Amino acid sequence: MAVEVREQAFDPWREMADYEARQTAGAYGATAVFVGHMRDFNEGDAVQGMTLEHYPGMTERHLEAICGRAADQWDLLDTLVVHRVGDLDPGDPIVLVAVWSAHRKDAFEASRFIMEDLKSEAPFWKKERTEAGDRWVEKNTPGY
Amino acid sequence: MTVSVKFFASLKDQIGCDGASVEIGEVATAADVWLQASGGKPMPDNVLVAINMEYADRNAEVGNGDEVAFFPPVTGG
Numbered sequence: 001m002a003v004e005v006r007e008q009a010f011d012p013w014r015e016m017a018d019y020e021a022r023q024t025a026g027a028y029g030a031t032a033v034f035v036g037h038m039r040d041f042n043e044g045d046a047v048q049g050m051t052l053e054h055y056p057g058m059t060e061r062h063l064e065a066i067c068g069r070a071a072d073q074w075d076l077l078d079t080l081v082v083h084r085v086g087d088l089d090p091g092d093p094i095v096l097v098a099v100w101s102a103h104r105k106d107a108f109e110a111s112r113f114i115m116e117d118l119k120s121e122a123p124f125w126k127k128e129r130t131e132a133g134d135r136w137v138e139k140n141t142p143g144y
Numbered sequence: 145m146t147v148s149v150k151f152f153a154s155l156k157d158q159i160g161c162d163g164a165s166v167e168i169g170e171v172a173t174a175a176d177v178w179l180q181a182s183g184g185k186p187m188p189d190n191v192l193v194a195i196n197m198e199y200a201d202r203n204a205e206v207g208n209g210d211e212v213a214f215f216p217p218v219t220g221g
Contacts, residue, residue, distance in 0.1 A: 036221050052220070053153055055213060058197035083220065095221050115221065123194070124220025125153035136154040137219040 001071070001079045003063040005054055007086045012096040019080045019098065028077050028100040032107035034115050040090035042137070048129045052085045052094070055123040059083075066117045070099070073113070074106040081114065083124065116143045145170055145208035149181040152215035155191065159183075168206075175202045177212045190217055 002019065012035045020031070040047055067079045077100040084094050097115050101107040119140045126137040150163040159182050166181050174193045179185075193202045194213040206212055 054220070055150070055152055055194070055197070055215070058194055058213070061197055119218075119221040121199075121218065122220050123152070123215060123218050125216065126219045127153070136157075136216070139217045140219050140221065 001064070001067050003060055003067060003081045005056075005059055005063075005083050005085055007084075009088075009092055010082055010084065010096075012082070012093045015080070015082055015096055016098060019078075020100075023078060023100055028102060030101050030104040030107035032099045032101075032104070032111035034095070034097045034111055035093055036095040036115075038088045038090050038092045038094055042128060045130050045132070047090065048131070049090070050088045050129065051127045052088060053125045053127070054083075054085045059123050062122050063118065066114050066122070069117075070110040070114050074101065074110040075103075076101050076106055076110055079110070079114070081118070083118075083122075085124070112143075119143060145172075147172075147177055147206050147209070148211045149177060150211065150213040151181075152213065154216050155214055159185070172206055173203050174200060174206055174212055174214075177206055178202070178214060187214075188216075191215070192217065 038050055063081050080098040082096040097111050099107045099111040128135055147166050149166050151159050156162045164181055166177060168177060168180055178187045192215050193200050195206055196211050
């Protein structure tokens with residue numbers, strides 16, 4: 001399992017390739033990947049950029065706990081979570097969640113679980129830059 | 145006792161600082177810590193509390209040396 005909060009822009013597909021190279025070929029039959037990107041619109045307004053704040057220490061601990069709960073609930077071989085913080089431009093990847101398992105049910109369900117828990121519980125906060133000024137995003141929309 | 149207080153995101157802007165060291169009585173809840181650290185501002189209903197980096201109820205008791213964090217609903221991902 002690997003969890004990383006990163007200040008620098010990242011390429012999720014390079015991260016995937018690098019991390020998958022550590023897996024044992026033949027052991028995993030399923031890889032489920034979710035990538036979240038920054039939109040250039042929100043709530044009817046154009047968004048020019050974003051700053052993502054987190055709680056160093058608690059954020060990483062919480063992400064590790066989410067992955068641990070997923071591993072308790074499903075039969076997983078490995079899990080990777082990378083989340084951006086700092087200043088982002090529209091189109092930048094924000095989050096990568098990847099899960100490896102023998103069968104697709106575990107990979108699909110665990111990746112969804114991790115992503116939804118991350119959205120609702122992990123301490124990150126977005127501040128958007130718009131023409132009208134900066135504004136904090138007040139809440140995430142429910143995923144289910 | 146002494147607790148370390150942290151504010152994040154919009155609360156940091158509203159309170160005007162990202163944290164402080166607070167002296168408080170020997171028996172205190174997170175809500176008591178908020179009142180002392182915020183200068184008596186009422187705590188908004190949607191504020192989340194963490195004690196030593198674990199989610200906690202606002203009425204949970206804090207201990208000497210604890211880190212008590214206050215933040216708005218999370219918006220990551």
